[in-house]
Amino acid sequence: xxxxxxxxxxxxxxxxxxxxxxxxxxxxxxxxxxxxxxxxxxxxxxxxxxxxxxxxxxxxxxxxxxxxxxxxxxxxxxxxxxxxxxxxxxxxxxxxxxxxxxxxxxxxxxxxxxxxxxxxxxxxxxxxxxxxxxxxxxxxxxxxxxxxxxxxxxxxxxxxxxxxxxxxxxxxxxxxxxxxxxxxxxxxxxxxxxxxxxxxxxxxxxxxxxxxxxxxxxxxxxxxxxxxxxxxxxxxxxxxxxxxxxxxxxxxxxxxxxxxxxxxxxxxxxxxxxxxxxxxxxxxxxxxxxxxxxxxxxxxxxxxxxxxxxxxxxxxxxxxxxxxxxxxxxxxxxxxxxxxxxxxxxxxxxxxxxxxxxxxxxxxxxxxxxxxxxxxxxxxxxxxxxxxxxxxxxxxxxxxxxxxxxxxxxxxxxxxxxxxxxxxxxxxxxxxxxxxxxxxxxxxxxxxxxxxxxx
Amino acid sequence: xxxxxxxxxxxxxxxxxxxxxxxxxxxxxxxxxxxxxxxxxxxxxxxxxxxxxxxxxxxxxxxxxxxxxxxxxxxxxxxxxxxxxxxxxxxxxxxxxxxxxxxxxxxxxxxxxxxxxxxxxxxxxxxxxxxxxxxxxxxxxxxxxxxxxxxxxxxxxxxxxxxxxxxxxxxxxxxxxxxxxxxxxxxxxxxxxxxxxxxxxxxxxxxxxxxxxxxxxxxxxxxxxxxxxxxxxxxxxxxxxxxxxxxxxxxxxxxxxxxxxxxxxxxxxxxxxxxxxxxxxxxxxxxxxxxxxxxxxxxxxxxxxxxxxxxxxxxxxxxxxxxxxxxxxxxxxxxxxxxxxxxxxxxxxxxxxxxxxxxxxxxxxxxxxxxxxxxxxxxxxxxxxxxxxxxxxxxxxxxxxxxxxxxxxxxxxxxxxxxxxxxxxxxxxxxxxxxxxxxxxxxxxxxxxxxxxxx
Numbered sequence: 008x009x010x011x012x013x014x015x016x017x018x019x020x021x022x023x024x025x026x027x028x029x030x031x032x033x034x035x036x037x038x039x040x041x042x043x044x045x046x047x048x049x050x051x052x053x054x055x056x057x058x059x060x061x062x063x064x065x066x067x068x069x070x071x072x073x074x075x076x077x078x079x080x081x082x083x084x085x086x087x088x089x090x091x092x093x094x095x096x097x098x099x100x101x102x103x104x105x106x107x108x109x110x111x112x113x114x115x116x117x118x119x120x121x122x123x124x125x126x127x128x129x130x131x132x133x134x135x136x137x138x139x140x141x142x143x144x145x146x147x148x149x150x151x152x153x154x155x156x157x158x159x160x161x162x163x164x165x166x167x168x169x170x171x172x173x174x175x176x177x178x179x180x181x182x183x184x185x186x187x188x189x190x191x192x193x194x195x196x197x198x199x200x201x202x203x204x205x206x207x208x209x210x211x212x213x214x215x216x217x218x219x220x221x222x223x224x225x226x227x228x229x230x231x232x233x234x235x236x237x238x239x240x241x242x243x244x245x246x247x248x249x250x251x252x253x254x255x256x257x258x259x260x261x262x263x264x265x266x267x268x269x270x271x272x273x274x275x276x277x278x279x280x281x282x283x284x285x286x287x288x289x290x291x292x293x294x295x296x297x298x299x300x301x302x303x304x305x306x307x308x309x310x311x312x313x314x315x316x317x318x319x320x321x322x323x324x325x326x327x328x329x330x331x332x333x334x335x336x337x338x339x340x341x342x343x344x345x346x347x348x349x350x351x352x353x354x355x356x357x358x359x360x361x362x363x364x365x366x367x368x369x370x371x372x373x374x375x376x377x378x379x380x381x382x383x384x385x386x387x388x389x390x391x392x393x394x395x396x397x398x399x400x401x402x403x404x405x406x407x408x409x410x411x412x413x414x415x416x417x418x419x420x421x422x423x424x425x426x427x428x429x430x431x432x433x434x435x436x437x438x439x440x441x442x443x444x445x446x447x448x449x450x451x452x453x454x455x456x457x458x459x460x461x462x
Numbered sequence: 463x464x465x466x467x468x469x470x471x472x473x474x475x476x477x478x479x480x481x482x483x484x485x486x487x488x489x490x491x492x493x494x495x496x497x498x499x500x501x502x503x504x505x506x507x508x509x510x511x512x513x514x515x516x517x518x519x520x521x522x523x524x525x526x527x528x529x530x531x532x533x534x535x536x537x538x539x540x541x542x543x544x545x546x547x548x549x550x551x552x553x554x555x556x557x558x559x560x561x562x563x564x565x566x567x568x569x570x571x572x573x574x575x576x577x578x579x580x581x582x583x584x585x586x587x588x589x590x591x592x593x594x595x596x597x598x599x600x601x602x603x604x605x606x607x608x609x610x611x612x613x614x615x616x617x618x619x620x621x622x623x624x625x626x627x628x629x630x631x632x633x634x635x636x637x638x639x640x641x642x643x644x645x646x647x648x649x650x651x652x653x654x655x656x657x658x659x660x661x662x663x664x665x666x667x668x669x670x671x672x673x674x675x676x677x678x679x680x681x682x683x684x685x686x687x688x689x690x691x692x693x694x695x696x697x698x699x700x701x702x703x704x705x706x707x708x709x710x711x712x713x714x715x716x717x718x719x720x721x722x723x724x725x726x727x728x729x730x731x732x733x734x735x736x737x738x739x740x741x742x743x744x745x746x747x748x749x750x751x752x753x754x755x756x757x758x759x760x761x762x763x764x765x766x767x768x769x770x771x772x773x774x775x776x777x778x779x780x781x782x783x784x785x786x787x788x789x790x791x792x793x794x795x796x797x798x799x800x801x802x803x804x805x806x807x808x809x810x811x812x813x814x815x816x817x818x819x820x821x822x823x824x825x826x827x828x829x830x831x832x833x834x835x836x837x838x839x840x841x842x843x844x845x846x847x848x849x850x851x852x853x854x855x856x857x858x859x860x861x862x863x864x865x866x867x868x869x870x871x872x873x874x875x876x877x878x879x880x881x882x883x884x885x886x887x888x889x890x891x892x893x894x895x896x897x898x899x900x901x902x903x904x905x906x907x908x909x910x911x912x913x914x915x916x917x
Contacts, residue, residue, distance in 0.1 A: 011517045013553040013775040016535070019507040021550065023557050024564070031503050043833050045811030045840025048486050052474040052583050053508060053569060054528075062466045073509075073537075075530030077573050080471070082528075095476065098468040102478050104857040106844065108810065109479070114508060118532050128507050138844070145822055145843035152830075268826035320468040355563060356500030367600055371723035375607075378498050385500025388600035389561065389593070402559040 018121035019128045020335050025404065028353035030338055032454050034112060036160045037132045037332070041110035044153050046134050049109040051091040053116075057083035060090055062319035071117040084116035088133045088331070089316075096137055097320035105139035106146065112334070124343070126335050135329030137316055142326040147292040147312050148262045150330055151276055152269035154296055154308050157332075162348065162453020165299040166307075168271070169279040172259045173289050173311070176280075178252025179228060179245065183221050191215050193283035196229055200281070200302075204230075229281045235263045238278040255291075262292055290314045294330055300457060304340050308332045345459035348452055354404040356385035358423075358443055361396045363412035370411045373421055373436055377409070380440035400426055406450075407443050473574070473582035475790050480859065483808035485793055487909050489567060491615045492587045492787070496565035499608050501589050504564040506546040508571075512538035515545055517774035526572040539571035543588045543786070544771075551592055552775035560594035561601065567789070579798070581790050590784030592771055597781045602747040602767050603717045605785055606731055607724035609751055609763050612787075617803070617908020620754040621762075623726070624734040627714045628744050628766070631735075633707025634683060634700065638676050646670050648738035651684055655736070655757075659685075684736045690718045693733040710746075717747055745769045749785055755912060759795050763787045800914035803907055809859035811840035813878075813898055816851045818867035825866045828876055828891055832864070835895035855881055861905075862898050 015021045022030060038048070057074050060083045073084040085091050088111045096107060112132040119125050134153065136146045151168040158166045173193075180189035195210045202210075204226055211217040211225060231241045242256050259278065266276055284293045291312030298304055310330030317325050341347050358377060362370030367388070374386045385405070387396055400408045410422040415433065423439045424431040425446070434442060470476045477485060497503070512529050515538045528539040540546050543566045551562060567587040574580055589608065591601045606623040613621045628648075635644035650665045657665075659681055666672040666680060686696045697711050714733065721731055739748045746767030753759055765785030772780050796802050813832060817825030822843070829841040840860070842851055855863045865877040870888065878894045879886040880901070889897060 010777055011514060011774055013514065013549045013772075014511065015507060015549070015553065016509060016511060016537070019509065021506055023554060024502040024504070024562075027503055027505060030505070042810070042838050045814070045838055047479040047810035048482055049479070050482060050485070051476055052470060054471060054474065054571070054583060056469065056471060059466060059468060073530070073532060075528070077528060082471070094468045094470070098470065099478060104854055107479075108840065116509070128509060141844070143843040143845060145841075149841060149843070265823060265826055268823040268830070270830050317468075319466055322465055355497070355502035359500070368720060368723040371720055375723070375725050383497050383500055385563065386600075386604060388598040388604070389596070390598060399559055 016127070018119070018126050020126055020339065024355065025353035026342065028355070029342075029347050029351070029454070032351070033161070033334065033338060034132075036454070037112055037157060037334070038110075040153065040157045040160055041112075041132075041134055043156070044108075044134075044149070046108045046110040049092075049095070049111045050113065051085070051088075051095055051111065053084055053114065054082050055085055055091060055094070057081040059094055059320075060085060063090070071119055073116050073118055086117050087115050088113060088131050089135075089329070092133075092135060092137075093317035094320055096325060097317040100321060100323070105137065106142060107137045108134070109137075110134045124336060124339055126339070129333060129335035132332040132334045133329060135316075135327050137325050137327040140324055140326075142328065144258045144261050144291070145265070147258065147328050148265040149269065150292070150294060150310070150328060151262070151266065151271050154294070154330065155269075155271045155275055157308070158296070161455045163298065163455055163457065164275075165457050167275055167277050167297055167299055168308075169277050169282055169295045169297065169306075170259070170262060171279055171282040171293050172255040172262075172291055173283065173293055174251050174255030174291060175242065175259065176255075176283055178249040178255055181251060182245070182249050183224060185217060185221065188215050188217065190287050192217065192225065194285055196225065196281055197283045197285060199229065231280055232277075235266075235273065235276070235278055238280070239263065258291055284309060284311050288313045288315070292328065301344065301346075304337075304344075307337050341455055346456050348454055348456050349460055350450075351452055351454065352404065352406055352447070352450065354406065355383065356403065356405050357382045357447055358384050358407040358409050359396075359400045359403065359405045360384055360386050360409045360411065361393075361400075362387070363393070363410055364416060369416055373409065373411055376436045377440050377443075380437070380444070382440060382443060397424075397426075406447060409439065471582070473576035473580065475581055475583070475794065479810065480808035481797065483810070484797075484802050484806070484909070487806070488616070488789065488793060491909070492567055492612060492789075493565075495608065495612045495615055496587075496589055498611070499563075499589075499604070501563045501565040504547075504550070504566045505568065506540070506543075506550055506566070508539055508569065509537050510540055510546060510549070512536040514549055514775075515540060518545070526574055528571050528573055541572050542570050543568060543586050544590075544784070547588075547590060547592075548772035548780075549775055551780060552772040555776060555778070560592065561597060562592045563589070564592075565589045579791060579794055581794070584788060584790035587787040587789050588784060590771075590782050592780050592782040595779055595781075597783065599713050599716050599746070600720070602713065602783050603720040604724065605747070605749060605765070605783060606717070606721065606726050609749065609785065610724075610726045610730055612763070613751070616910045618753065618910055618912060619730075620912050622730055622732050622752055622754055623763075624732050624737055624750045624752065624761075625714070625717060626734055626737040626748050627710040627717075627746055628738065628748055629706050629710025629746060630697070630714065631710075631738055633704040633710055636706060637700070637704045638679060640672060640676065643670050643672065645742050647672065647680065651680065651736055652738045654684065686735055687732075690721075690728065690731070690733055693735070694718065713746055739764060739766050743768045743770070747783065756799065756801075759792075759799075762792050796910055801911050803909055803911050804915055805905075806907055806909065807859065807861055807902070807905065809861065810838065811858065811860050812837045812902055813839050813862040813864050814851075814855045814858065814860045815839055815841050815864045815866065816848075816855075817842070818848070818865055819871060824871055828864065828866055831891045832895050832898075835892070835899070837895060837898060852879075852881075861902060864894065 154168050208222050211222040289311035293311035295306035296308035312328040314326045316327045360374040374384045377384045408424045415421050420433045609623050663677050666677045744766035748766035750761035751763035767783040769781045771782045815829040829839045832839045863879045870876050875888045
């Protein structure tokens with residue numbers, strides 16, 4: 008038979024089992040944290056009607072989308088989870104309870120030029136809260152708490168949720184008489200971290216039609232920083248001149264004032280007046296999240312408040328607030344930088360039961376007993392030499408091998424071998440399960456390290 | 463703005479939140495049961511090189527596949543999880559430990575004519591055990607145990623794993639001198655349940671080139687049934703004439719003899735000599751699973767032993783055994799038949815915290831406390847009348863509403879309202895959490911009912 012050389016397409020992440028185990032742990036943390044805040048899991052099709060996915064239009068999206076015909080149908084693969092959400096909420100509007108809170112952790116598709124760290128198929132992990140007509144600003148205050156719980160559950164402490172409010176920016180540019188250019192200015196200011204203040208000043212005056220003194224004002228404004236109270240006080244000096252600005256400051260106050268109640272420490276939060284998030288559809292609070300020791304990764308969780316989720320599909324105002332984590336890229340970068348904790352167990356089984364008797368039945372019974380005690384147990388069924396069996400357990404990274412020979416059988420015991428230390432103990436099955444569980448429980452640790460384990 | 467009518471493509475399942483919650487419970491049971499047997503989670507791309515997906519060729523597959531060009535690439539969406547597994551194992555052969563045990567629960571795509579209960583996008587939940595050159599028959603004996611644990615975890619008792627061995631059939635047809643037609647005969651006999659014995663006899667003699675007396679022999683053979691010991695004894699009468707047959711009987715004995723050790727009750731297992739599974743690539747044990755009170759659903763979990771997983775991609779024999787659950791169809795049918803337990807909580811939150819004070823901070827703190835105690839808690843942030851807040855909790859199906867007014871606040875308590883019974887209690891936060899957890903724990907029940915709740 009002719010052999011076709013197997014390959015996986017470039018830009019598609021396909022992990023080996025140990026790495027997949029780490030990725031699954033991230034998925035589990037996201038699912039359980041999102042669920043703990045009362046977000047409902049949602050699953051929408053990967054394929055949608057192309058007309059519907061592209062209702063909003065737009066250049067980059069249209070170029071990158073996977074679009075194809077099947078029969079008479081013009082189909083496309085979703086390129087994010089927001090457009091399918093908009094369709095879902097519009098389609099099922101009468102069946103949903105608002106505010107509608109959903110999470111979705113699913114793959115999306117973009118036919119980008121593949122390059123290191125860029126993926127054509129990648130997971131997004133999104134939450135959104137959608138209101139029917141109205142949505143209280145307190146929902147915007149809750150989002151930093153969700154982000155905080157996720158990154159703490161990942162094992163991190165050195166991260167910061169950075170927040171701004173688009174109304175403050177819009178109002179500020181209105182005060183300067185720059186309302187018409189404000190979207191363009193925000194996109195320019197958003198680059199401050201990457202290109203620096205002087206480049207921003209240049210772009211503002213040369214490309215955005217901003218006068219030098221206005222550019223000066225803008226740079227002074229966005230340089231306001233410090234503790235929440237300091238920033239809020241500085242913003243106070245601008246108040247009373249523009250309604251939109253004042254509303255933005257009031258919303259920002261609601262968000263910051265409730266942080267402590269939500270259990271978010273001040274060091275994990277910062278007001279950052281440079282953040283605008285490129286997209287024009289954000290209208291209130293906007294979020295970015297940075298790992299403090301790894302600013303080069305950029306924002307690992309971003310989003311914001313918007314006024315109209317689904318205006319293309321339904322004639323009702325559906326305001327919302329949401330965030331998204333680009334999970335595949337985050338995982339890729341963490342792995343590249345050696346930040347995934349290598350000491351966590353990535354084996355598919357906690358224990359490998361090795362039958363050493365002619366009749367496998369006692370080993371099968373033992374495996375079932377250990378499974379019943381909550382362990383993940385693989386019965387090793389191959390007829391191999393003892394050394395080969397242990398070497399398999401090693402290759403798998405299984406923490407324990409459980410040996411059942413004639414001696415153990417006669418005594419009603421089994422031998423539990425800790426594959427890392429080599430220590431071997433003869434125990435009754437129930438004791439063996441309890442022993443392994445306690446060792447494994449003590450080994451729980453951070454999924455993500457603050458510092459590379461190679462350093 | 464022009465409104466585009468939102469729609470979801472026909473043949474694509476998109477569930478409302480409550481139904482999605484039920485589906486997620488099935489996913490959780492599958493993940494944890496597969497993991498408990500030491501299967502590693504795997505995730506492969508939805509899009510693959512079309513040449514690779516179609517290496518095996520074949521008519522129906524090629525017609526149904528979603529295939530399209532992007533740039534120079536000839537791409538296709540996977541139509542099952544077996545072909546991507548074959549590619550994966552061949553590609554990563556040197557990095558895997560064999561036996562390689564993986565589970566994958568993912569969506570696959572087939573552009574079938576949509577009709578009730580047929581889906582173009584659907585989940586498959588697969589496990590496979592792949593050996594390198596060899597794979598012990600004990601792995602085939604383990605599969606019924608995995609199936610048993612899954613359907614028990616679903617809440618069912620009235621189901622049966624039905625097993626046969628292709629070597630027995632192959633050997634039997636060799637004995638009759640019908641080796642050349644055996645594949646065709648097996649496909650015909652496989653229809654016995656659907657079309658009955660007389661139709662099978664007709665097809666055998668008219669289409670398969672079988673003499674009437676041979677057809678008689680075949681029908682007598684496949685009518686062997688009863689307890690395992692009875693069937694094995696009846697098979698004993700044919701032994702000693704054909705090597706392949708004898709090997710098959712010996713394998714079947716290994717499978718049945720170890721059932722008790724694996725904890726599978728005899729009533730959940732049956733040898734069924736009519737089962738062949740249409741696919742020619744099965745070479746040993748084959749499995750089907752039926753819900754005893756709902757035979758019309760057909761097999762809900764099927765698979766078997768094969769000799770060569772990846773002969774199209776690698777020049778190494780990779781024998782394996784695997785099963786697959788067509789999850790989307792199973793869920794659809796269970797739902798249609800009213801077999802999904804409606805009394806299980808499908809709300810996204812266990813408790814809805816309703817702030818009733820001007821300052822929301824105390825309610826936020828309370829919500830965080832309850833979350834810390836392991837509950838899924840939604841903070842209701844909207845400014846609505848009390849009645850509307852409770853009606854939202856009702857619509858969501860939340861089991862509890864937790865009220866925090868000035869009175870409760872002054873006393874350091876909160877009011878927990880059981881939304882089903884209407885009973886309301888004033889409790890300290892820690893007691894409230896314990897109370898709700900105990901009520902919820904007592905309400906755990908079967909996910910799938912044996913009898914329709916409409917009956």
